[in-house]
Amino acid sequence: xxxxxxxxxxxxxxxxxxxxxxxxxxxxxxxxxxxxxxxxxxxxxxxxxxxxxxxxxxxxxxxxxxxxxxxxxxxxxxxxxxxxxxxxxxxxxxxxxxxxxxxxxxxxxxxxxxxxxxxxxxxxxxxxxxxxxxxxxxxxxxxxxxxxxxxxxxxxxxxxxxxxxxxxxxxxxxxxxxxxxxxxxxxxxxxxxxxxxxxxxxxxxxxxxxxxxxxxxxxxxxxxxxxx
Amino acid sequence: xxxxxxxxxxxxxxxxxxxxxxxxxxxxxxxxxxxxxxxxxxxxxxxxxxxxxxxxxxxxxxxxxxxxxxxxxxxxxxxxxxxxxxxxxxxxxx
Numbered sequence: 001x002x003x004x005x006x007x008x009x010x011x012x013x014x015x016x017x018x019x020x021x022x023x024x025x026x027x028x029x030x031x032x033x034x035x036x037x038x039x040x041x042x043x044x045x046x047x048x049x050x051x052x053x054x055x056x057x058x059x060x061x062x063x064x065x066x067x068x069x070x071x072x073x074x075x076x077x078x079x080x081x082x083x084x085x086x087x088x089x090x091x092x093x094x095x096x097x098x099x100x101x102x103x104x105x106x107x108x109x110x111x112x113x114x115x116x117x118x119x120x121x122x123x124x125x126x127x128x129x130x131x132x133x134x135x136x137x138x139x140x141x142x143x144x145x146x147x148x149x150x151x152x153x154x155x156x157x158x159x160x161x162x163x164x165x166x167x168x169x170x171x172x173x174x175x176x177x178x179x180x181x182x183x184x185x186x187x188x189x190x191x192x193x194x195x196x197x198x199x200x201x202x203x204x205x206x207x208x209x210x211x212x213x214x215x216x217x218x219x220x221x222x223x224x225x226x227x228x
Numbered sequence: 229x230x231x232x233x234x235x236x237x238x239x240x241x242x243x244x245x246x247x248x249x250x251x252x253x254x255x256x257x258x259x260x261x262x263x264x265x266x267x268x269x270x271x272x273x274x275x276x277x278x279x280x281x282x283x284x285x286x287x288x289x290x291x292x293x294x295x296x297x298x299x300x301x302x303x304x305x306x307x308x309x310x311x312x313x314x315x316x317x318x319x320x321x322x
Contacts, residue, residue, distance in 0.1 A: 006238055008319040014240060015247045015313065021263050022251030090253040 024219050026091045028143060030212030037205030039065070044198035051187050051194075058187065066112070093142050104135050122165060125193050129159040129200040136204050147208035155204040162196040165189050233319075236281045237312045241266050241274045246309050249284060249301040257297035275299060283308055 006014075046061045057063075108131060115124035133155035140148025169192055170185045177185070237243050244264045249255060261271050278284045283305030287298045301309070 006240060006243070008233075008316055010240075011233070011238065011243060011316055012320065014243050018244050018247030018263070019251050022248050025252065087256070088259040089255040091251075092253050095253065 022091075025089055026093045026143065027216050027219055028139075028145075028212050029216040030209040030214075033205045033209030034213060037201050037209055040201045041198050041206060044194045044201065048191050048194040048198075051191050058190065096142060097139070100135070100138060104131070107131055122189055122193050123163065125197050126159045126162040129155050129162065129197060129204075132200060132204045133159065136208065140208070145208065145212065147211045148204075151204040151208045155200045158196050158200040158203070162193060165192045165196070233315050234308055234312050236277065236283065237308060239274070241270060242278055243312075245271070245274060245278065245299070246283065246301065246305065249299060250306070250309055254298050254300040257299065260299065278305070281305075281308075 043061045043065050047058070050056055050060060051058060108128070111119075111124055111127050111131065114127075115121050119127075133152040136148045136155065137152035140146065140150075140152060166189055169189045174182045174185055237246060241264060244266075245260055248260060248263055257268075257271070257275070260266075260275075261268060264271065266274075275284065275286060279286050281304075282302060285300045285302055287300070289296050289298070
């Protein structure tokens with residue numbers, strides 16, 4: 001590249017071009033959202049059909065997912081401890097997301113433990129959806145990514161609606177029903193919880209993730225600076 | 229009366245490097261080379277000039293047995309860049 005005298009307009013163009021290039025670097029490829037979203041979606045739907053057809057224990061797929069997450073977390077921890085990957089560029093947003101991810105998973109574990117020590121699963125899952133919404137809202141705001149912001153509000157709407165599943169599915173006291181019938185009502189309500197969860201994941205993670213991936217591919221195609 | 233534009237910043241490559249570094253926290257030499265399409269030699273010279281002016285910090289280290297040069301804009305660099313943009317705006321609105 002040869003140095004030449006710059007005009008004021010050329011200076012401004014260089015500044016704009018470089019800032020735009022750096023902004024592209026902060027774009028997310030959406031792959032993480034897609035993988036995480038489809039996994040949660042699949043488990044919700046599998047759990048729905050598991051209840052319907054009685055294949056395994058009700059929580060079988062969630063427990064299996066928990067074990068897989070544990071294994072992955074260990075692998076991830078070891079990778080961090082024993083490998084040092086050189087980062088080409090550090091952005092302010094990436095630093096925020098690294099910390100946000102830690103906070104998200106700690107809160108996620110807190111809710112999951114709560115469900116296991118007494119919080120009713122029907123309500124616990126709505127808290128999980130609320131957490132998803134909070135996470136994608138921060139993500140969408142930091143990256144100025146509208147689909148995630150919309151996804152966050154939709155997730156919260158689903159979470160609120162989901163809190164009233166018990167009032168809509170077989171409303172009224174269940175005390176007079178035989179034990180089997182009470183269990184059947186509980187399972188049916190949980191099936192609805194799974195459908196709500198799948199819908200929230202679809203709106204909060206999967207759809208924005210695919211849009212982000214599409215935009216990322218488009219940006220990468222045209223992200224070659226020809227002359228500076 | 230318009231102020232003179234900072235000669236350190238009023239150069240194609242140095243301005244490009246500063247603009248990139250203003251938008252990120254820190255960046256590796258290869259990243260800057262790729263984004264500016266400059267040659268390694270020229271980029272090294274211009275980075276050294278920015279460093280001598282106190283506009284950027286350059287950290288040379290080893291990662292996985294490979295040398296890595298990280299660049300980061302300093303508070304002096306931020307101030308100079310802000311002033312440069314203000315002066316530029318004054319020129320353009322005249």
